[in-house]
């Protein structure tokens with residue numbers, strides 16, 4: 789799933805949008821997978837109001853996506869605009885590489901102003917500035933962000949070989965099975981029963997004695 793979808797899921801299941809303690813624990817837990825290395829030391833007293841405002845905007849956007857307005861002329865509240873524009877202000881257009889043929893692309897920027905190459909190549913986030921640019925861009929212009937997250941385990945799903953965000957909902961066969969079981973509880977229960985029955989049958993088979 790895309791970065792904004794993952795953040796929405798985490799807000800709904802773990803309350804990270806409104807519970808500061810849960811948000812900090814979540815950040816720490818996501819360090820080795822979603823975030824690159826150690827996240828820079830940030831001042832939580834500054835980050836927390838921004839975090840809440842951005843989540844409020846993101847959840848408003850998410851609601852509109854789940855129930856699209858009848859007309860395309862849906863007005864965006866000022867506080868949503870403020871969050872989106874505030875974060876996307878840091879996004880830049882830059883050359884993709886030193887090869888002219890690669891053209892230009894949208895680059896989210898790290899806090900130090902350098903392009904977020906890790907997001908571009910590996911779909912991983914350098915700091916909270918990159919997180920928010922990535923979150924809003926993944927909603928408004930998904931091709932600009934390569935971060936795609938497994939909805940079962942939260943691992944980054946690598947971009948496609950063409951450098952686009954993966955559309956896969958999961959990172960591996962193990963997570964695909966977990967997702968299937970979650971979405972097909974009745975069938976999963978039935979297949980569990982089948983497996984147990986087969987196991988019991990196996991145990992009941994007569995033991996062959998050597999003659």
Ligand SMILES: [Zn+2]
Nearest residue numbers: 938941959963
């Ligand atoms: Zn996974």
